[in-house]
Amino acid sequence: MVTPTVGLLVNPVAGRGRGASYGERARRRLVDDGYEVLDLSGADAGATESLAAAAIADHQVDVLVVVGGDGMVHLGVNLVAGTGTPLAIVAAGTGNDNARALGLPLRDPEAAAVLVGAGSLRRLGVGRARATHGGTPHYFLGVLGGGFDSVVTQRAQRMRWPRGPRRYDLAVLLELPRFRPIPYVVTVDDRRLETEAMLVAVGNGPAFGGGMRICPDARYDDGVLEVCLVHAVSIPRFLRIYPSVFRGTHVRQPEVEMLRGRHIRLEASGVVSQADGEPFLSLPLDIDVAQQALTVVASEGDMSHLPNQF
Numbered sequence: 001m002v003t004p005t006v007g008l009l010v011n012p013v014a015g016r017g018r019g020a021s022y023g024e025r026a027r028r029r030l031v032d033d034g035y036e037v038l039d040l041s042g043a044d045a046g047a048t049e050s051l052a053a054a055a056i057a058d059h060q061v062d063v064l065v066v067v068g069g070d071g072m073v074h075l076g077v078n079l080v081a082g083t084g085t086p087l088a089i090v091a092a093g094t095g096n097d098n099a100r101a102l103g104l105p106l107r108d109p110e111a112a113a114v115l116v117g118a119g120s121l122r123r124l125g126v127g128r129a130r131a132t133h134g135g136t137p138h139y140f141l142g143v144l145g146g147g148f149d150s151v152v153t154q155r156a157q158r159m160r161w162p163r164g165p166r167r168y169d170l171a172v173l174l175e176l177p178r179f180r181p182i183p184y185v186v187t188v189d190d191r192r193l194e195t196e197a198m199l200v201a202v203g204n205g206p207a208f209g210g211g212m213r214i215c216p217d218a219r220y221d222d223g224v225l226e227v228c229l230v231h232a233v234s235i236p237r238f239l240r241i242y243p244s245v246f247r248g249t250h251v252r253q254p255e256v257e258m259l260r261g262r263h264i265r266l267e268a269s270g271v272v273s274q275a276d277g278e279p280f281l282s283l284p285l286d287i288d289v290a291q292q293a294l295t296v297v298a299s300e301g302d303m304s305h306l307p308n309q310f
Contacts, residue, residue, distance in 0.1 A: 005036045006088075006116060007061035009052055009076065011068030014092045022092040022109040023067040029113035030065070049075065056085050063116060063297065067109070069093015070208075073141060074276035081126050081139045081293045088116050088297035095210035095277065098142045102220070103299055115297050122298040124220040125289040127204035127275070132265065132284040139290065140275035143208040143215060146266055146283050147182050147199030148230075150274040151175050152209075172242065181232035184268045188227055188261035198230040198238060202264055202287050206248070208277060216248030217258075223291045227259040263288050 010023030042048040066076040067090040090112040091099035105111035127140040152171045181196040203215025203226040215226040244250040267284040
């Protein structure tokens with residue numbers, strides 16, 4: 001019997017430095033469970049991505065395991081989407097929005113690694129975005145945002161203090177006084193809407209930013225995208241609405257409009273989007289769902305266990 005091979009990608013600085021230790025603990029668990037582990041970590045992010053892409057294309061790995069936060073999940077999704085190679089997630093970040101929404105173990109690398117053998121395979125759709133004039137598609141698992149959220153994401157990534165989700169909250173307070181509502185054109189299927197808004201978020205999954213349930217009814221497997229528009233509001237009003245996004249109750253506010261559709265066009269000038277908490281593509285963008293393009297290792301489900309799939 002051929003020993004299944006696991007490709008391992010680790011972000012060593014994820015979760016205030018937990019990534020390195022979590023990666024080693026996951027590796028030991030996988031080896032103990034009888035897997036051959038191929039370390040795909042390169043000298044930098046670009047080299048790591050190239051190594052992993054080559055290993056997947058050459059069928060050197062049977063499953064790709066990523067250790068880190070939503071940024072590593074984002075990288076893993078873009079590496080395996082459409083390839084049939086399953087993705088396993090060892091959550092080691094501060095937000096872990098996608099791992100949490102998928103019901104995966106949080107900050108327990110051994111439990112996450114055990115699922116490679118004891119879990120099930122689950123087929124999901126992924127958000128697919130490309131420039132409106134065509135070009136290569138790029139993927140996201142959870143939420144794509146263009147507006148205040150992407151400005152805050154960029155600010156938070158430049159900050160060294162505080163660590164954890166509170167860094168995002170501080171970035172909100174620092175960026176809000178200088179932010180001005182953005183003119184958007186948003187097309188959802190056949191409906192076209194022109195508005196000024198604080199942000200527009202497109203959700204394949206429900207959450208971003210370390211627990212913000214911006215698109216609370218979004219589902220990874222229904223082929224539909226949920227769109228959240230926060231229309232132009234004053235700073236005091238925005239600050240009153242902001243805490244409710246962690247409960248998903250912001251959708252009840254009159255300044256918040258929720259839409260659903262299969263094909264989204266998001267247009268604005270000078271806006272760089274974020275996806276899964278990572279800087280992404282510049283608007284305008286066409287966005288849809290690549291249905292069943294991603295296979296993930298899940299804690300439960302009705303599909304065959306992984307060893308039978310190798």
